[in-house]
Amino acid sequence: MTDQRQIIDQTERRSAHNYNPLPLVLEKGEGIWVWDTDGNKYLDCLSAYSAVNQGHCHPKIIEAMIKQARKITLTSRAFHNDQMGIFLEKLCQMAKMDKALPMNTGAEAVETAIKAVRKWGYEIKGVEDNKAEIIVVRDNFHGRTMATVSMSSEPDYRKNFGPFMPGFKLIDYNDLTALAQAITPNTVALIMEPIQGEAGIIIPDEGYLTEARKICKQNEVLFVLDEIQTGLGRTGRLFCFQHEENATPDVLIVGKALSGGVYPVSAILASDKIMDVFTPGIHGSTFGGNPLGAAIGLAALQVIEDENLAERSQILGDYLMRKLQTIRTNKIIEIRGRGLFVGIELDKSLGGARSYCEALMKKGILCKETHEHVIRLAPPLVIENEHIDLIVDKIAEVLKD
Protein backbone atom coordinates (compact mmCIF):
# COMPACT_ATOMS: atom_id res chain seq x y z
CA MET A 1 0.00 0.00 0.00
CA THR A 2 1.34 3.42 -0.94
CA ASP A 3 0.74 6.47 1.13
CA GLN A 4 -1.44 8.83 -0.90
CA ARG A 5 -0.27 11.78 1.20
CA GLN A 6 3.35 11.08 0.29
CA ILE A 7 2.57 10.88 -3.43
CA ILE A 8 0.58 14.08 -3.28
CA ASP A 9 3.40 15.87 -1.40
CA GLN A 10 5.96 14.81 -3.97
CA THR A 11 3.70 15.78 -6.84
CA GLU A 12 3.00 19.17 -5.32
CA ARG A 13 6.69 19.77 -4.66
CA ARG A 14 7.72 18.96 -8.21
CA SER A 15 4.83 20.18 -10.34
CA ALA A 16 3.56 23.60 -11.23
CA HIS A 17 0.43 24.36 -9.22
CA ASN A 18 -1.80 25.10 -12.19
CA TYR A 19 -4.49 22.71 -10.89
CA ASN A 20 -6.14 22.15 -7.54
CA PRO A 21 -6.98 18.42 -7.60
CA LEU A 22 -9.16 16.64 -5.08
CA PRO A 23 -6.88 14.93 -2.53
CA LEU A 24 -6.78 11.40 -3.90
CA VAL A 25 -4.36 9.44 -6.07
CA LEU A 26 -5.79 7.22 -8.78
CA GLU A 27 -3.97 4.21 -10.15
CA LYS A 28 -6.53 2.15 -12.03
CA GLY A 29 -9.69 2.57 -14.09
CA GLU A 30 -12.25 0.32 -15.72
CA GLY A 31 -15.48 1.51 -17.31
CA ILE A 32 -17.14 4.00 -14.96
CA TRP A 33 -14.92 3.00 -12.01
CA VAL A 34 -11.55 4.25 -10.81
CA TRP A 35 -9.44 3.08 -7.87
CA ASP A 36 -7.03 4.98 -5.64
CA THR A 37 -3.69 3.62 -4.46
CA ASP A 38 -5.33 2.35 -1.24
CA GLY A 39 -7.73 0.25 -3.26
CA ASN A 40 -10.79 2.44 -2.66
CA LYS A 41 -13.24 2.40 -5.55
CA TYR A 42 -14.98 5.48 -6.93
CA LEU A 43 -17.61 6.14 -9.57
CA ASP A 44 -16.14 8.68 -11.99
CA CYS A 45 -18.63 11.46 -12.75
CA LEU A 46 -16.15 13.68 -14.57
CA SER A 47 -14.81 11.32 -17.28
CA ALA A 48 -11.69 13.50 -17.60
CA TYR A 49 -13.87 16.40 -18.76
CA SER A 50 -15.70 14.08 -21.19
CA ALA A 51 -12.58 12.60 -22.76
CA VAL A 52 -13.50 9.14 -21.43
CA ASN A 53 -17.05 8.86 -22.77
CA GLN A 54 -16.35 5.22 -23.73
CA GLY A 55 -15.32 4.36 -20.15
CA HIS A 56 -11.84 3.90 -18.70
CA CYS A 57 -9.52 1.50 -20.51
CA HIS A 58 -12.16 0.27 -22.93
CA PRO A 59 -10.84 -3.16 -23.99
CA LYS A 60 -11.41 -2.55 -27.72
CA ILE A 61 -9.60 0.80 -27.68
CA ILE A 62 -6.73 -0.57 -25.60
CA GLU A 63 -6.48 -3.55 -27.93
CA ALA A 64 -6.33 -1.28 -30.98
CA MET A 65 -3.64 0.78 -29.30
CA ILE A 66 -1.46 -2.21 -28.40
CA LYS A 67 -1.88 -3.78 -31.82
CA GLN A 68 -0.87 -0.55 -33.56
CA ALA A 69 1.94 0.19 -31.07
CA ARG A 70 3.59 -3.09 -32.06
CA LYS A 71 3.56 -2.08 -35.76
CA ILE A 72 4.38 1.61 -36.12
CA THR A 73 3.50 4.63 -33.97
CA LEU A 74 4.78 7.72 -35.72
CA THR A 75 5.65 8.42 -39.33
CA SER A 76 5.20 12.20 -39.44
CA ARG A 77 3.17 13.58 -42.30
CA ALA A 78 6.26 13.54 -44.51
CA PHE A 79 4.97 10.08 -45.52
CA HIS A 80 1.53 8.51 -45.71
CA ASN A 81 0.56 5.95 -43.08
CA ASP A 82 -2.04 3.21 -43.45
CA GLN A 83 -4.20 4.32 -40.49
CA MET A 84 -4.98 8.01 -40.98
CA GLY A 85 -7.15 7.56 -44.07
CA ILE A 86 -9.51 4.97 -42.58
CA PHE A 87 -9.75 6.97 -39.37
CA LEU A 88 -10.67 10.20 -41.16
CA GLU A 89 -13.06 8.32 -43.47
CA LYS A 90 -14.97 7.07 -40.41
CA LEU A 91 -14.89 10.48 -38.71
CA CYS A 92 -16.14 12.29 -41.84
CA GLN A 93 -18.89 9.73 -42.41
CA MET A 94 -20.13 9.98 -38.83
CA ALA A 95 -20.04 13.79 -38.88
CA LYS A 96 -21.31 14.01 -42.49
CA MET A 97 -18.46 16.30 -43.49
CA ASP A 98 -16.14 16.19 -46.49
CA LYS A 99 -12.73 16.47 -44.92
CA ALA A 100 -10.93 16.39 -41.59
CA LEU A 101 -7.61 17.75 -40.38
CA PRO A 102 -6.19 15.80 -37.44
CA MET A 103 -4.33 17.42 -34.56
CA ASN A 104 -3.65 16.30 -30.99
CA THR A 105 -5.13 18.43 -28.23
CA GLY A 106 -8.37 20.36 -28.28
CA ALA A 107 -6.69 23.75 -28.10
CA GLU A 108 -4.61 22.88 -31.15
CA ALA A 109 -7.75 22.00 -33.07
CA VAL A 110 -9.27 25.37 -32.10
CA GLU A 111 -6.09 27.08 -33.29
CA THR A 112 -6.40 25.15 -36.54
CA ALA A 113 -10.01 26.32 -36.93
CA ILE A 114 -8.93 29.93 -36.37
CA LYS A 115 -6.29 29.59 -39.08
CA ALA A 116 -8.78 27.93 -41.44
CA VAL A 117 -11.46 30.62 -41.10
CA ARG A 118 -8.99 33.48 -41.37
CA LYS A 119 -7.41 32.01 -44.49
CA TRP A 120 -10.89 31.36 -45.93
CA GLY A 121 -11.76 34.98 -45.14
CA TYR A 122 -8.81 36.38 -47.06
CA GLU A 123 -8.75 33.92 -49.95
CA ILE A 124 -12.42 33.18 -50.54
CA LYS A 125 -14.53 35.86 -48.90
CA GLY A 126 -12.06 38.55 -49.95
CA VAL A 127 -11.44 40.28 -46.62
CA GLU A 128 -8.71 42.91 -46.72
CA ASP A 129 -5.28 41.79 -45.46
CA ASN A 130 -4.99 41.44 -41.67
CA LYS A 131 -8.52 42.74 -41.06
CA ALA A 132 -10.29 39.44 -40.31
CA GLU A 133 -12.58 39.43 -37.28
CA ILE A 134 -13.87 36.40 -35.41
CA ILE A 135 -16.89 36.67 -33.12
CA VAL A 136 -16.72 34.74 -29.86
CA VAL A 137 -19.11 34.62 -26.91
CA ARG A 138 -18.75 35.60 -23.27
CA ASP A 139 -17.78 32.84 -20.80
CA ASN A 140 -16.51 30.58 -23.57
CA PHE A 141 -13.86 27.95 -23.03
CA HIS A 142 -11.69 26.98 -26.00
CA GLY A 143 -8.44 25.97 -24.30
CA ARG A 144 -5.31 27.46 -22.77
CA THR A 145 -3.04 28.46 -25.64
CA MET A 146 -2.44 32.14 -26.36
CA ALA A 147 -5.04 32.33 -29.12
CA THR A 148 -7.67 30.53 -27.05
CA VAL A 149 -7.10 32.67 -23.97
CA SER A 150 -7.25 35.70 -26.25
CA MET A 151 -10.80 34.55 -27.08
CA SER A 152 -11.71 34.24 -23.41
CA SER A 153 -13.61 36.67 -21.18
CA GLU A 154 -12.49 34.94 -17.98
CA PRO A 155 -10.10 37.12 -15.90
CA ASP A 156 -8.44 34.02 -14.32
CA TYR A 157 -7.53 32.63 -17.72
CA ARG A 158 -6.08 35.96 -18.91
CA LYS A 159 -4.50 37.78 -16.00
CA ASN A 160 -0.86 38.71 -16.73
CA PHE A 161 -0.75 36.68 -19.93
CA GLY A 162 -1.05 39.69 -22.25
CA PRO A 163 -0.58 41.06 -24.80
CA PHE A 164 -3.37 39.09 -26.42
CA MET A 165 -4.01 38.16 -30.01
CA PRO A 166 -6.22 40.72 -31.75
CA GLY A 167 -9.11 40.01 -34.07
CA PHE A 168 -11.69 38.61 -31.64
CA LYS A 169 -14.96 40.36 -30.89
CA LEU A 170 -16.79 39.28 -27.75
CA ILE A 171 -20.60 39.21 -27.56
CA ASP A 172 -23.07 37.73 -25.05
CA TYR A 173 -23.97 34.08 -25.42
CA ASN A 174 -27.55 33.35 -26.41
CA ASP A 175 -28.01 36.87 -27.83
CA LEU A 176 -28.92 36.86 -31.53
CA THR A 177 -29.33 40.64 -31.74
CA ALA A 178 -25.78 41.08 -30.47
CA LEU A 179 -24.58 38.61 -33.09
CA ALA A 180 -26.30 40.43 -35.95
CA GLN A 181 -24.92 43.77 -34.73
CA ALA A 182 -21.36 42.49 -34.29
CA ILE A 183 -20.99 41.32 -37.88
CA THR A 184 -19.01 43.61 -40.21
CA PRO A 185 -17.73 43.03 -43.75
CA ASN A 186 -14.51 41.78 -42.11
CA THR A 187 -16.20 39.09 -40.00
CA VAL A 188 -15.03 35.66 -41.07
CA ALA A 189 -16.52 33.42 -38.38
CA LEU A 190 -18.53 32.91 -35.23
CA ILE A 191 -16.84 30.36 -32.96
CA MET A 192 -18.70 28.98 -29.95
CA GLU A 193 -19.70 25.92 -27.93
CA PRO A 194 -23.26 24.65 -28.51
CA ILE A 195 -23.53 24.21 -24.72
CA GLN A 196 -20.99 26.03 -22.58
CA GLY A 197 -19.33 23.31 -20.52
CA GLU A 198 -16.69 25.00 -18.40
CA ALA A 199 -18.99 27.99 -17.82
CA GLY A 200 -21.27 25.66 -15.84
CA ILE A 201 -23.33 23.68 -18.41
CA ILE A 202 -25.04 26.74 -19.87
CA ILE A 203 -27.71 25.70 -22.39
CA PRO A 204 -28.89 28.34 -24.89
CA ASP A 205 -32.54 28.93 -25.81
CA GLU A 206 -34.10 26.48 -28.22
CA GLY A 207 -33.48 27.59 -31.77
CA TYR A 208 -30.44 29.69 -30.90
CA LEU A 209 -28.03 27.56 -32.92
CA THR A 210 -30.34 27.40 -35.94
CA GLU A 211 -30.82 31.17 -35.91
CA ALA A 212 -27.16 31.91 -35.29
CA ARG A 213 -26.26 29.74 -38.25
CA LYS A 214 -28.83 31.50 -40.40
CA ILE A 215 -27.48 34.94 -39.49
CA CYS A 216 -23.96 33.71 -40.29
CA LYS A 217 -25.06 32.32 -43.66
CA GLN A 218 -26.85 35.53 -44.64
CA ASN A 219 -23.67 37.48 -43.97
CA GLU A 220 -21.13 35.06 -45.44
CA VAL A 221 -19.72 34.30 -41.99
CA LEU A 222 -18.57 30.78 -41.12
CA PHE A 223 -20.48 29.07 -38.30
CA VAL A 224 -17.94 27.17 -36.21
CA LEU A 225 -18.86 24.90 -33.32
CA ASP A 226 -16.40 23.75 -30.68
CA GLU A 227 -17.80 20.32 -29.78
CA ILE A 228 -14.65 19.16 -28.04
CA GLN A 229 -16.62 18.56 -24.84
CA THR A 230 -20.23 18.31 -26.09
CA GLY A 231 -19.49 16.07 -29.07
CA LEU A 232 -19.28 12.32 -29.55
CA GLY A 233 -22.39 11.36 -27.64
CA ARG A 234 -22.06 13.43 -24.49
CA THR A 235 -25.34 15.37 -24.81
CA GLY A 236 -27.54 12.56 -26.13
CA ARG A 237 -26.78 13.10 -29.81
CA LEU A 238 -23.59 12.24 -31.64
CA PHE A 239 -23.07 16.02 -31.85
CA CYS A 240 -24.86 18.58 -29.75
CA PHE A 241 -25.90 20.67 -32.80
CA GLN A 242 -28.13 17.75 -33.83
CA HIS A 243 -30.57 18.75 -31.08
CA GLU A 244 -31.68 21.52 -33.45
CA GLU A 245 -32.80 21.60 -37.09
CA ASN A 246 -30.41 23.11 -39.62
CA ALA A 247 -27.66 23.84 -37.14
CA THR A 248 -24.84 22.00 -38.92
CA PRO A 249 -21.64 24.03 -38.59
CA ASP A 250 -19.32 24.97 -41.45
CA VAL A 251 -16.42 23.93 -39.25
CA LEU A 252 -16.76 21.36 -36.48
CA ILE A 253 -14.07 21.00 -33.81
CA VAL A 254 -13.69 17.69 -31.97
CA GLY A 255 -11.25 16.30 -29.43
CA LYS A 256 -11.42 14.77 -25.98
CA ALA A 257 -13.49 11.55 -26.48
CA LEU A 258 -12.08 11.19 -30.00
CA SER A 259 -9.16 9.71 -28.08
CA GLY A 260 -11.26 7.32 -26.01
CA GLY A 261 -9.34 8.83 -23.13
CA VAL A 262 -6.23 7.01 -24.26
CA TYR A 263 -4.02 9.36 -26.22
CA PRO A 264 -4.68 12.92 -27.43
CA VAL A 265 -6.49 13.04 -30.78
CA SER A 266 -8.39 16.08 -32.07
CA ALA A 267 -9.54 17.34 -35.44
CA ILE A 268 -11.45 19.94 -37.34
CA LEU A 269 -13.99 18.95 -39.96
CA ALA A 270 -15.28 21.03 -42.84
CA SER A 271 -16.40 21.06 -46.47
CA ASP A 272 -13.92 20.55 -49.32
CA LYS A 273 -14.23 24.22 -50.17
CA ILE A 274 -13.11 25.42 -46.75
CA MET A 275 -10.53 22.72 -46.11
CA ASP A 276 -8.92 23.29 -49.48
CA VAL A 277 -7.50 26.58 -48.19
CA PHE A 278 -4.82 24.36 -46.67
CA THR A 279 -2.03 23.62 -49.11
CA PRO A 280 1.30 21.87 -48.47
CA GLY A 281 3.54 23.55 -45.93
CA ILE A 282 1.16 26.10 -44.47
CA HIS A 283 0.03 24.23 -41.36
CA GLY A 284 0.98 21.03 -39.59
CA SER A 285 1.85 19.03 -36.51
CA THR A 286 4.52 16.37 -35.99
CA PHE A 287 2.13 14.07 -34.16
CA GLY A 288 -1.17 15.06 -35.83
CA GLY A 289 -2.58 12.13 -37.81
CA ASN A 290 0.03 9.67 -36.54
CA PRO A 291 -0.84 5.99 -37.00
CA LEU A 292 -1.10 5.24 -33.27
CA GLY A 293 -3.50 8.13 -32.67
CA ALA A 294 -5.45 7.27 -35.81
CA ALA A 295 -5.88 3.62 -34.80
CA ILE A 296 -7.02 4.73 -31.34
CA GLY A 297 -9.37 7.35 -32.79
CA LEU A 298 -10.93 4.83 -35.16
CA ALA A 299 -11.52 2.38 -32.30
CA ALA A 300 -12.90 5.19 -30.12
CA LEU A 301 -15.44 6.11 -32.83
CA GLN A 302 -16.32 2.46 -33.46
CA VAL A 303 -17.14 1.98 -29.77
CA ILE A 304 -19.39 5.07 -29.74
CA GLU A 305 -21.27 3.65 -32.72
CA ASP A 306 -21.37 -0.03 -31.73
CA GLU A 307 -22.49 0.64 -28.18
CA ASN A 308 -25.01 3.34 -29.17
CA LEU A 309 -23.43 5.69 -26.69
CA ALA A 310 -25.27 8.80 -27.92
CA GLU A 311 -28.63 7.11 -27.47
CA ARG A 312 -27.61 5.73 -24.08
CA SER A 313 -26.58 9.23 -23.07
CA GLN A 314 -30.04 10.53 -23.99
CA ILE A 315 -31.96 7.80 -22.16
CA LEU A 316 -29.78 7.65 -19.07
CA GLY A 317 -29.42 11.42 -18.98
CA ASP A 318 -33.21 11.79 -18.89
CA TYR A 319 -33.32 9.25 -16.09
CA LEU A 320 -30.60 11.11 -14.17
CA MET A 321 -32.43 14.45 -14.55
CA ARG A 322 -35.74 12.94 -13.38
CA LYS A 323 -34.11 11.40 -10.32
CA LEU A 324 -32.20 14.57 -9.45
CA GLN A 325 -35.47 16.55 -9.53
CA THR A 326 -36.77 14.38 -6.66
CA ILE A 327 -34.02 15.54 -4.25
CA ARG A 328 -35.62 17.64 -1.53
CA THR A 329 -33.24 20.43 -0.61
CA ASN A 330 -33.11 24.19 -0.71
CA LYS A 331 -29.41 24.14 -1.58
CA ILE A 332 -30.07 23.65 -5.31
CA ILE A 333 -30.89 26.68 -7.47
CA GLU A 334 -31.20 24.84 -10.77
CA ILE A 335 -30.52 21.51 -12.42
CA ARG A 336 -29.84 21.70 -16.14
CA GLY A 337 -28.59 19.25 -18.69
CA ARG A 338 -28.71 17.49 -22.02
CA GLY A 339 -28.03 13.78 -22.04
CA LEU A 340 -25.38 12.83 -19.51
CA PHE A 341 -24.09 16.40 -19.39
CA VAL A 342 -25.66 17.82 -16.27
CA GLY A 343 -24.96 20.78 -14.00
CA ILE A 344 -26.36 21.20 -10.51
CA GLU A 345 -26.14 24.85 -9.58
CA LEU A 346 -25.90 25.41 -5.85
CA ASP A 347 -27.03 28.43 -3.88
CA LYS A 348 -24.20 30.97 -3.84
CA SER A 349 -24.51 31.44 -0.07
CA LEU A 350 -23.10 27.89 0.39
CA GLY A 351 -19.62 29.13 -0.52
CA GLY A 352 -19.01 27.05 -3.65
CA ALA A 353 -19.43 23.49 -4.86
CA ARG A 354 -15.92 22.38 -3.91
CA SER A 355 -16.74 21.22 -0.36
CA TYR A 356 -19.67 19.19 -1.74
CA CYS A 357 -17.38 17.54 -4.29
CA GLU A 358 -15.03 16.67 -1.43
CA ALA A 359 -17.93 15.21 0.56
CA LEU A 360 -19.01 13.18 -2.49
CA MET A 361 -15.46 11.89 -2.87
CA LYS A 362 -15.62 10.50 0.67
CA LYS A 363 -18.80 8.69 -0.42
CA GLY A 364 -17.16 7.19 -3.51
CA ILE A 365 -18.39 9.63 -6.17
CA LEU A 366 -15.89 11.77 -8.09
CA CYS A 367 -17.09 15.14 -9.39
CA LYS A 368 -15.38 18.43 -9.96
CA GLU A 369 -16.90 21.83 -9.36
CA THR A 370 -17.13 24.05 -12.39
CA HIS A 371 -17.44 27.79 -12.25
CA GLU A 372 -17.43 27.79 -8.47
CA HIS A 373 -21.07 26.95 -7.73
CA VAL A 374 -21.91 24.16 -10.16
CA ILE A 375 -21.43 20.42 -9.67
CA ARG A 376 -20.91 18.90 -13.11
CA LEU A 377 -22.13 15.35 -13.67
CA ALA A 378 -20.69 13.75 -16.79
CA PRO A 379 -20.07 10.07 -16.14
CA PRO A 380 -18.79 7.73 -18.86
CA LEU A 381 -21.67 6.97 -21.25
CA VAL A 382 -21.40 3.24 -20.52
CA ILE A 383 -23.07 3.85 -17.15
CA GLU A 384 -26.19 1.83 -16.11
CA ASN A 385 -29.40 2.87 -14.31
CA GLU A 386 -28.36 1.31 -11.00
CA HIS A 387 -25.21 3.46 -10.93
CA ILE A 388 -27.27 6.57 -11.55
CA ASP A 389 -29.40 5.59 -8.55
CA LEU A 390 -26.19 5.40 -6.51
CA ILE A 391 -24.99 8.83 -7.68
CA VAL A 392 -28.33 10.46 -6.89
CA ASP A 393 -28.52 8.81 -3.45
CA LYS A 394 -25.09 10.15 -2.54
CA ILE A 395 -25.83 13.62 -3.88
CA ALA A 396 -29.05 13.66 -1.86
CA GLU A 397 -27.06 12.71 1.24
CA VAL A 398 -24.50 15.50 0.87
CA LEU A 399 -27.14 18.11 0.00
CA LYS A 400 -29.67 17.21 2.64
CA ASP A 401 -30.86 20.17 4.64
Ligand SMILES: *Cc1c(COP(=O)(O)O)cnc(C)c1O
Ligand atom coordinates in the same frame (compact mmCIF):
# COMPACT_ATOMS: atom_id res chain seq x y z
C1 LIG B 1 -11.38 20.84 -23.16
C2 LIG B 1 -11.84 21.82 -24.14
C3 LIG B 1 -10.93 22.46 -25.01
C4 LIG B 1 -9.44 22.28 -24.93
O1 LIG B 1 -9.02 20.97 -25.11
P1 LIG B 1 -7.54 20.55 -24.64
O2 LIG B 1 -7.39 19.14 -25.14
O3 LIG B 1 -7.53 20.63 -23.15
O4 LIG B 1 -6.59 21.49 -25.26
C5 LIG B 1 -11.45 23.32 -25.95
N1 LIG B 1 -12.77 23.56 -26.03
C6 LIG B 1 -13.66 22.97 -25.22
C7 LIG B 1 -15.11 23.26 -25.37
C8 LIG B 1 -13.22 22.09 -24.22
O5 LIG B 1 -14.11 21.55 -23.37
